[in-house]
Amino acid sequence: MNNLTSFFSVLVTAAIVENVVFARALGTSKLMDRTRETQDVLSTGGALTLMSALATLCNHQVSRIEAVAGMRAHYRALVYLACISVVYMAVCLMLRKFWPGILRRVGGLLSGVAFSGALLGLQIIALNEYSTLFGRLAYAIGGTLGLVVALLMIMFARERLSFSRVPSSFRGLPILLIYIGILSLAIYGLIGHPLAA
Amino acid sequence: MRATLRKYRKIRTESGHILWNNPVLTQGLALPFAIAATTSLKNGVVLSAAMLGALVCSALVYRRFGARFEVWMHPILYSSVNLLVLLGFMRIISGWPAVIDSLGIYLPMVASNTLIMHMASGGLKAEGSALVQSLRIWAGFSFAVCFLSALRELLGAGTLWGIPMGVGIPSLSPMLYPFGGFILVGFVAAGLKGLDRLTLRILSRRGKLKREGGVAGE
Numbered sequence: 001m002n003n004l005t006s007f008f009s010v011l012v013t014a015a016i017v018e019n020v021v022f023a024r025a026l027g028t029s030k031l032m033d034r035t036r037e038t039q040d041v042l043s044t045g046g047a048l049t050l051m052s053a054l055a056t057l058c059n060h061q062v063s064r065i066e067a068v069a070g071m072r073a074h075y076r077a078l079v080y081l082a083c084i085s086v087v088y089m090a091v092c093l094m095l096r097k098f099w100p101g102i103l104r105r106v107g108g109l110l111s112g113v114a115f116s117g118a119l120l121g122l123q124i125i126a127l128n129e130y131s132t133l134f135g136r137l138a139y140a141i142g143g144t145l146g147l148v149v150a151l152l153m154i155m156f157a158r159e160r161l162s163f164s165r166v167p168s169s170f171r172g173l174p175i176l177l178i179y180i181g182i183l184s185l186a187i188y189g190l191i192g193h194p195l196a197a
Numbered sequence: 198m199r200a201t202l203r204k205y206r207k208i209r210t211e212s213g214h215i216l217w218n219n220p221v222l223t224q225g226l227a228l229p230f231a232i233a234a235t236t237s238l239k240n241g242v243v244l245s246a247a248m249l250g251a252l253v254c255s256a257l258v259y260r261r262f263g264a265r266f267e268v269w270m271h272p273i274l275y276s277s278v279n280l281l282v283l284l285g286f287m288r289i290i291s292g293w294p295a296v297i298d299s300l301g302i303y304l305p306m307v308a309s310n311t312l313i314m315h316m317a318s319g320g321l322k323a324e325g326s327a328l329v330q331s332l333r334i335w336a337g338f339s340f341a342v343c344f345l346s347a348l349r350e351l352l353g354a355g356t357l358w359g360i361p362m363g364v365g366i367p368s369l370s371p372m373l374y375p376f377g378g379f380i381l382v383g384f385v386a387a388g389l390k391g392l393d394r395l396t397l398r399i400l401s402r403r404g405k406l407k408r409e410g411g412v413a414g415e
Contacts, residue, residue, distance in 0.1 A: 025375050036246035047240055049205040074287055074297055078280050084309075085273045104267065111272045115309040117229050118403045119372075152401035162229050170392035173225050174383045177232075177404030188376055 005144065007138045010130070014142030017191055020118055020127075021150035022184040027118035041155055044150035047106065047113045050140060055123055056140040060133045062144045077124045084123065088114040118147055154180065200221035202400040209393070214337035217393050221341035222386045226311045230338075231345055232301035238358050239296050241346030245339040247307040250282040252338075255313050256331035272314060304322035312338060349373060349381065 020026040059080050062068055068079050091110065094105035113119060126139035157179050167177050209217050222225045235241050257277045266274060283305065290297065291324075297304060312334060351357055353372035371377045 023375060025229040025378065028228040028232065074304055075284070077302065078284060078287075078308065081276060081280060081305060081308055085276055089270075089273055096269075097369055107269045111269060112314065115272045115276060115314055117306045119274035120306055120309060121229075121302045124305065156402060166389075169387045169394065170383075173223070174390065175378050177228075177383030177386065181376045181383060184376035184379055 003134060007159035010135055011142035011145070014122075014139045015149065016125075017187075018143075018190035019150055019187055020122060020143050021147055021154075022180070022187040023191070024121060024191065025040070026121040026178070027116060027147050029117070034058060036158070038152070041148060041151045043106075043109060043153070044113060045144065047109055048116075048119060048147065049159040051084075051091070051114050051119060052122060052140040052144045053137065054087045054091070055080075055084045055119065056126060056136050057133075058087050058151055059127055059151070060136055063127055073124075073128060076127075077120070080123045080127060080192045081120055083117060084114060099131070118143075153183065202397075202404055205396060214333040215340050216389060218391070219337045219341055220312060220315070220334055221338055222382070222389055226315055227338060228311075228382070229306065230303055230310070231341055231382050234300055235342055235346035235349055236299065236301075236353065236373045237350045237356075238343065238347045239293075241343040241389055242291060243293070243300065244298050244303070244307065244342050245335075246288050247283060247304065248312070248342075249335050251279045251307050251313060252316070252331040252335045253328065254278050254282050256327040259316060260327040269325045272309070275313050275316075276309040279313060281293055285310045313394055345382065345385065348385075349378070353377070359368055373402055377415065 014020075018024075019164055021028060062079060062083050063076070068076060071079070089111065092103060092107070093105075122140050122143040127135045128144070130136045130139055154176065158176060161179065170178070214220060217223065221228065221231050230244055230277060234244060255278065255279060258274060258278050259271075262274065263271065287297070287304070316331065324373055347357060349372045353368070354368045355362055355366045360370070369377070370380060
């Protein structure tokens with residue numbers, strides 16, 4: 001029961017309080033561009049959750065190796081990136097062997113998700129801030145859920161903004177960034193203190 | 198005046214990646230760096246130097262080995278090469294621990310980001326040198342990152358490269374937070390767009406007036 005409570009507590013922290021989009025601007029580039037329909041957001045979220053969970057399992061094992069644990073944080077981050085590459089390669093090889101059609105269909109989505117700043121950023125924070133597999137998994141999955149919620153909010157905002165009377169210079173990316181900035185300001189008010197980089 | 202308009206359009210095309218077609222401010226690539234990591238000019242310069250190595254190496258690998266691997270393997274290829282580049286880069290800047298700490302999770306992200314993936318997914322045109330194209334993308338990224346970091350440091354902390362700029366500069370410390378970054382990048386992107394439209398409109402109107410004046414004079 002206690003474990004379950006702490007799991008959900010970390011999950012909510014990662015999803016809302018430390019939302020990767022609003023508090024760290026991760027996943028704001030191509031990932032945001034890729035999500036213009038609800039189905040796109042949900043498929044991106046699904047792929048990201050799968051990759052995030054697998055990468056956390058792999059990175060957790062690697063981080064227990066003494067040589068890796070003794071490294072400085074920024075070097076350790078590069079090891080995590082190598083692990084993500086290995087996980088991505090394993091998933092792609094498995095798909096190519098058993099479901100080549102699926103690889104052709106979701107190959108672009110998988111690579112976009114696996115090598116996005118959101119996944120790497122989430123892995124680095126989860127592995128540096130939590131020491132147990134339970135905590136790391138909760139943070140990684142919570143962070144992904146937070147990202148999906150943020151992307152849905154951005155998608156609906158984009159729709160509404162396209163029907164609004166916005167000055168021509170602000171149309172498109174500028175007004176969307178200002179909108180996210182205002183949402184981010186609200187999240188900052190909720191946290192009440194700056195986040196560690 | 199038509200010549201001026203033509204000249205402006207030529208400059209606009211040639212300097213595309215730096216101003217009007219900037220990968221960060223117009224295309225929305227590599228935004229996390231511009232929004233969250235550009236809190237001081239030092240950060241901007243370090244990010245820019247790291248990205249130079251990553252983009253140039255990716256472009257060289259793309260041209261040399263790109264065709265030999267299946268498309269799904271390209272991201273692994275680039276991130277592996279950039280991982281080595283970044284390892285070397287971190288060794289070089291190890292004397293600047295404050296900057297490394299300040300960049301936090303954003304420095305390792307140079308090895309795998311949307312600019313690199315943009316190139317991996319066919320962002321480089323078939324014609325022309327891959328090296329020149331990657332340098333153009335880098336110039337655009339560097340301009341955006343260095344300009345934003347200088348502006349944010351000046352407005353947020355009243356310093357530039359850590360040197361106090363004296364009194365008279367209003368302290369807007371929220372500029373140093375991600376929400377400040379989002380709003381500032383939004384305004385800078387809108388400003389660029391507005392400036393381009395205004396210049397085009399002025400040049401076109403002047404050209405039109407001159408033509409009308411010429412016709413009336415005849």
